Amino acid sequence: MTTNTTAKNAESRKALPARPLLKWAGGKTQLLGEILPKAPQKYGKYIEPFLGGGAVFFALKPKSSVISDSNPELMNLYAQVASHVDEVIRCLHRYKNSKDIFYAVREQNWKELPKPEAAARTIFLNHTCYNGLYRVNRQGHFNVPYGKYKNPKICDEEALYAASDALKSAVIVCADYLQVLERYAQPGDFIFLDPPYLPVSTYSDFKRYTKEQFYEEDHRALAKEVKRLHELGCYVILMNSNHPLVHDLYSGYPVEVVPTKRYISCKGNSRCGEDVIVSIPPKRRLQVHFAPEPLAEQVSRFPATRFMGSKSKLLPEIWKVASQFQFHTAADLFSGSGIVGYLFKAQGKAVISNDYMAMSAVFAKAMIENSSVTLPLDEAKILLSPKYENDHFVSRTFDGLYYSKADNELIDTLRANIAHIKRPYKRAIAMSALIRACIKKRPRGIFTYTGNRYDDGRKDLKKSLEEQFLEAVAAVNRSVFDNGQTNRAKNCDAIALRIPTPDLVYIDPPYYSPLSDNEYVRRYHFVEGLARDWKGVEIQQNTQTKKFKSYPTPFSTRKGAENAFELLFKKYAKSIQIVSYSSNGLPTKDEMLALMAKYKAHVEVIPVNYRYSFGNQGTKVNDNRNKVQEYLFIGY
Numbered sequence: 023m024t025t026n027t028t029a030k031n032a033e034s035r036k037a038l039p040a041r042p043l044l045k046w047a048g049g050k051t052q053l054l055g056e057i058l059p060k061a062p063q064k065y066g067k068y069i070e071p072f073l074g075g076g077a078v079f080f081a082l083k084p085k086s087s088v089i090s091d092s093n094p095e096l097m098n099l100y101a102q103v104a105s106h107v108d109e110v111i112r113c114l115h116r117y118k119n120s121k122d123i124f125y126a127v128r129e130q131n132w133k134e135l136p137k138p139e140a141a142a143r144t145i146f147l148n149h150t151c152y153n154g155l156y157r158v159n160r161q162g163h164f165n166v167p168y169g170k171y172k173n174p175k176i177c178d179e180e181a182l183y184a185a186s187d188a189l190k191s192a193v194i195v196c197a198d199y200l201q202v203l204e205r206y207a208q209p210g211d212f213i214f215l216d217p218p219y220l221p222v223s224t225y226s227d228f229k230r231y232t233k234e235q236f237y238e239e240d241h242r243a244l245a246k247e248v249k250r251l252h253e254l255g256c257y258v259i260l261m262n263s264n265h266p267l268v269h270d271l272y273s274g275y276p277v278e279v280v281p282t283k284r285y286i287s288c289k290g291n292s293r294c295g296e297d298v299i300v301s302i303p304p305k306r307r308l309q310v311h312f313a314p315e316p317l318a319e320q321v322s323r324f325p326a327t328r329f330m331g332s333k334s335k336l337l338p339e340i341w342k343v344a345s346q347f348q349f350h351t352a353a354d355l356f357s358g359s360g361i362v363g364y365l366f367k368a369q370g371k372a373v374i375s376n377d378y379m380a381m382s383a384v385f386a387k388a389m390i391e392n393s394s395v396t397l398p399l400d401e402a403k404i405l406l407s408p409k410y411e412n413d414h415f416v417s418r419t420f421d422g423l424y425y426s427k428a429d430n431e432l433i434d435t436l437r438a439n440i441a442h443i444k445r446p447y448k449r450a451i452a453m454s455a456l457i458r459a460c461i462k463k464r465p466r467g468i469f470t471y472t473g474n475r476y477d478d479g480r481k482d483l484k485k486s487l488e489e490q491f492l493e494a495v496a497a498v499n500r501s502v503f504d505n506g507q508t509n510r511a512k513n514c515d516a517i518a519l520r521i522p523t524p525d526l527v528y529i530d531p532p533y534y535s536p537l538s539d540n541e542y543v544r545r546y547h548f549v550e551g552l553a554r555d556w557k558g559v560e561i562q563q564n565t566q567t568k569k570f571k572s573y574p575t576p577f578s579t580r581k582g583a584e585n586a587f588e589l590l591f592k593k594y595a596k597s598i599q600i601v602s603y604s605s606n607g608l609p610t611k612d613e614m615l616a617l618m619a620k621y622k623a624h625v626e627v628i629p630v631n632y633r634y635s636f637g638n639q640g641t642k643v644n645d646n647r648n649k650v651q652e653y654l655f656i657g658y
Contacts, residue, residue: 040083040188041181043103043145045154046075050216050261053297054081056280057214060301062257065212071199072216073100079214083188090195090202095132095144096156097196102141104189107182113142114177124150124168131163149174203247209255210304217244219297220265238267245271248302253625255304264296272300305624317341320368324389325458325497328467329359330545333530333602336652337365339630340528340600343654345369347598349525355516355590356530358542360385364501366528372507374524378515378573379542380553381457386511387450393504395447397455402495405439405452406488412438415556419568423472424464424548429487433460436491437555451502455494457549462490469548472566517576517589526598529590532575533607534583543572580608588617591657595621598658605629605651614655622657629653 042049050057057078068084070076073091091097102110117123128147132140148154151166159165195202199217207213218236244260251258252275262268264279282297317337326334333340340362344352353374354363360382363375367390375386416437417430425433436456443449461467465476465483477483482490512519516531532542543550547569551559559570576582587609591599599622603614611627619625630652 040080040184042075042077042080043099043178043181043185044075044148044156047155048216048219049075050077051075053261053280053282053299054078056278056299057259057261058082060259060299061214062212065257066208066210067206068212068214069203069206070214070216071197071202072218073097074216076100078216079192080185080188084212085191087192088195088202088206089189089192090197090199092196092198093156094196095140097194098132098137099141099144100189100192101194102138103182103186104192104194106138106141107186109138110141110145111177111179111182113139114145117142117146117176119150119171119174119176121168121170128164146176149176200243200247203251207251207254207256210257212257213251213259215244215248215258215260217241217260217262219261219263220267221263241267241271248272248300252302252305255626257304258300258302260300260302262298262300264298268298268300272302275300275302317365318368318370320503321365323501323503324361324364325494325501327359327361327458328461330468330542331530331532332359332361334359334361336602336630337361339628339652339654340602341365341369343600343628343656344526344528344598347526347658349598351522351524352526352528353521353524353594353597354528354530355519356532357382357386358530360390362528362530363390367505367507367509368503370505370507371526373509374512374521375510376512376514376516376519376521378513378575379546379550380513381546381550383511383513384450384453384457384553388447388454388498389501390509391511392447392450392502393509394502395445395451396499396502397448397451397495399492399495401448402452402455402492405436406432406491408435408438410438410442419561420548423566423568424469425460425487429463432487433552437552441555451495451498453553454498455491457552458494458497459487459490460549460552461546462494463487468545469567469569470545517586517593523594523596526600527590527594528600528602530602531583531586532577533604534577534580535604535606535608536580537606541572541578544569584609584613584617587614588620591618591621599656601653601655601657603653603655605653611653614653618655618657624656624658626656627653628656 042051054077058081061082066086068079068082068087069089070079070087071090073079073089073096076089079087079089089100117127124147127143130143132143135143147164147166148156150169150171152169153166154169155166157164157166193206199215203213217240220241248258248260260272269277278299278301279296280299282295321337324334344366350372351374352363352366352371353376354360354366355376357363357375357377360375363373363386367373373390375383375390377383377386412434414431414434416433417427420430421427433456436452440449440452440456443452462482463485465474465478485493512521516529547567551570556570561568561570576586587601599618601614601618605611609617615625615627
């Protein structure tokens with residue numbers, strides 16, 4: 023056969039309608055006329071975690087799909103038809119419809135056969151056994167008797183090739199349905215659920231298990247999962263018998279009763295029944311997949327920073343969400359580097375930028391609250407020369423720890439001169455520049471170690487502290503602008519902060535994880551000390567780094583973090599709430615959603631793939647431990 027002929031045959035097979043390969047108890051072929059009109063016209067992935075015979079999957083032939091079942095023999099069949107259909111067909115051609123061959127094949131252990139042969143065995147037994155049943159005994163051995171059919175179609179090549187084409191684009195999984203949905207379901211996906219049915223006799227009979235061991239608690243768990251999928255923004259169609267509990271579990275959704283025939287039943291008088299179709303459209307969600315209003319050009323003028331937890335790389339994702347709401351005032355409760363508050367200012371909002379760390383409040387004072395004042399470079403240069411008597415605090419306290427003697431003396435000179443600047447915004451610019459210069463002059467930009475063992479030779483480390491200071495002044499000056507609003511910088515505990523209720527609050531607290539600490543003060547104690555001039559802090563003289571005692575924070579324990587979140591959600595219940603949190607943080611994603619749902623009618627979570635610029639606990643930048651998902655929780 024020529025290559026062209028082979029290609030033509032492949033193309034002609036793709037045009038064939040796919041159909042189920044097996045006769046399957048509960049198969050939905052006869053109900054496709056009821057089900058397909060209810061399927062969404064557009065969706066992301068198609069997911070069917072109780073696949074069985076797969077009638078709906080084959081009818082839809084989706085471009086992207088995840089199909090699954092907990093039956094490993096069944097899923098091996100689909101996997102082999104998808105990838106080795108010719109081998110499966112060759113194996114099927116060796117089978118004959120006879121009682122002796124049937125029972126000999128039935129005695130085989132499919133797990134011990136080559137996978138394509140095991141798939142062919144499954145098809146052969148299904149086509150020749152009694153009524154096409156699939157049943158196993160307690161040892162897991164197929165035990166349906168021979169069907170005595172005169173001429174069953176053991177190998178339907180046309181159907182196998184059409185099914186193979188449909189299956190090639192599918193992710194084929196053998197797993198519990200909850201695991202599949204948790205891993206794969208995303209907003210906009212179409213989920214078709216056809217679980218083992220409830221018994222159709224009396225309600226008390228339901229307390230016994232079904233043939234496939236799906237108990238009452240399993241159906242209740244499924245209903246809970248359906249609710250989660252609805253909240254997530256998925257399209258869901260669920261099938262079940264017309265049973266009182268089904269109507270009770272899905273009372274909030276459209277439920278349609280349809281007549282059906284049960285061809286598998288051996289009793290003619292029990293082959294009629296009623297099914298229900300539960301059709302659940304996705305809950306209204308934020309349109310995060312659409313292009314938002316672009317970021318203002320001004321945002322790019324915020325000085326670049328390596329500040330721990332900075333959201334500079336996530337600004338487009340944050341604005342995707344925030345731009346969908348109408349709001350005038352915004353509060354950034356844990357401002358850190360100040361970049362998110364600056365984003366809101368650049369977008370024309372009235373901003374309150376708050377942080378419990380003084381250095382963050384200094385940044386916000388210089389670049390968010392400040393609308394017009396700059397520090398001319400000639401004035402900044404004057405600050406580099408001794409003018410006022412200084413206390414030589416840095417030279418004495420941190421001698422030999424972080425900087426050279428000359429750099430320590432320059433820092434003390436700048437401290438003394440900056441303290442005498444009368445205009446608060448100029449003073450804030452100068453202090454911001456000094457803090458930035460110290461961070462840039464420090465390998466890794468942190469103060470959890472002494473010396474220069476992490477010196478990687480980058481350009482910033484080769485520049486003098488004087489050059490770094492003047493460059494930082496120029497960078498902060500460029501960031502100053504007037505957005506026509508009154509903006510404020512605060513230095514307060516977020517829970518104790520007293521401000522008029524903002525239209526929107528952005529919450530980016532320290533992430534609690536048992537695997538790493540979240541102590542910003544420990545990493546930045548030296549520059550935080552600069553911002554506070556070491557007033558009101560207790561330096562721990564016994565420590566090598568001469569750090570001072572960290573500020574008390576509820577986010578240092580799991581229970582404390584949970585309580586703090588609840589207090590914040592309650593306090594700002596009337597505001598739009600956007601929360602940044604990490605997939606490796608606690609409380610968990612579901613716990614966060616539950617906490618927020620106490621105070622907001624609509625709660626959503628948007629996962630964002632993100633890699634930290636540096637990790638904790640000896641993590642290397644390029645290994646997998648600093649690769650996480652950043653979550654944006656939205657309450658409105």
